[in-house]
Amino acid sequence: MRFKSFCGALLLVLLPSLGNAAPLRIVLTDSNTMPLAHIQDFQLKGGMLFELGNAIAQEMGRKATFITLPRKRIAQALIDGKADLICNQNQAWLVGPFDWSKNFIPHVELLVSNQNQVRPMQMSELSNIPIGTILGFNYVEMRQQLGNQFIRDDSLGPKNNLLKLNAGHVNHIIIPQYILEYQQKLGNLKVKIHPYLVIKDQPAACAVSRSGQIKLADLNRAITNLEKRNKLKPIFERYR
Known part of the structure; x- marks a missing residue:
């Protein structure tokens, strides 16, 4: 009984920390338009990137927050660790010291x-x-x-x-x-x-900040898991 009580108490201590994982900070350019992004008052309200970001964040046990910036400020935000990742990119478009996910976004x-x-x-x-x-x-x-x-x-x-x-x-x-x-x-x-x-x-990918709160391996694992459960293809097809 004492062991069960100890385990119960430990679970109560751990649960708040598991529920308070840092949000997944996803940056995108403020020039994006539908079907990629519905931006209103500088806030992302819908679109493919909205659904994709939320799906990835949920798979990683986090909540997505979206940051809209002018294109020329994107790279520095990632370098400074002010955002964790940006999706629908490739290394020719976004130059910098970033880690790159697998290519999985139709483009x-x-x-x-x-x-x-x-x-x-x-x-x-x-x-x-x-x-x-x-x-x-x-x-x-x-x-x-x-x-x-x-x-x-x-x-x-x-x-x-x-x-x-x-x-x-x-x-x-x-x-x-x-x-x-x-x-x-x-x-x-x-x-x-x-x-x-x-x-x-050529399919696009996500660039991951090396100063952010996530690791590339965790992102790729989340993407692979979503693909295996056929969670990504319906998102892309909804906006084609």
């Missing part, structure tokens, strides 16, 4: 062109032609193909690039497929477009 990057222009069949045909891009984003493949003849026309986010395409300010934009298709469903693409060029088809 297809497209070049979309207005039908009032000759359809480009390859990226090399776009030398010295303005292309709608996102401020602070690193377009590795375009720079490799076009070099100094890659002419950027930066906006704060992909939705702004769609507006520029609609208004005729640019005739070509670079946009992720899931954002294009989601905005098309909402009727936010007003012009007819050519069949698009695929710039990159």
Whole structure:
């Protein structure tokens, strides 16, 4: 009886500490739009990154908190340990001393062109032609193909690039497929477009701060466990 009483008392002591695990601090760029993120008053309220972050946090026994920042401040926030991770990234986009998870987030990057222009069949045909891009984003493949003849026309986010395409300010934009298709469903693409060029088809990952509160092995374990129980695929498919 004394042993059972001791175990009961020990459990009561441990339970509060287990329930008070530090929150999983997930940072994302404030230029994100649906279906990735519904941001209102600088707070993430919904979208794919919201569901994904909450699923990962819950699998790790934590609660997710989301921090929205301008793209150029993301890397420093991770380096300083002010955030634990960012998802839907890759090492070419986000340069820094980070640990990287497995690639598991579907990502297809497209070049979309207005039908009032000759359809480009390859990226090399776009030398010295303005292309709608996102401020602070690193377009590795375009720079490799076009070099100094890659002419950027930066906006704060992909939705702004769609507006520029609609208004005729640019005739070509670079946009992720899931954002294009989601905005098309909402009727936010007003012009007819050519069949698009695929710039990159490579799953994205999460970057982990080396000064944060989690370890890469724990994150990868959580991702693998969620995949085994088929918890991630339905999230991605809801927003495609």
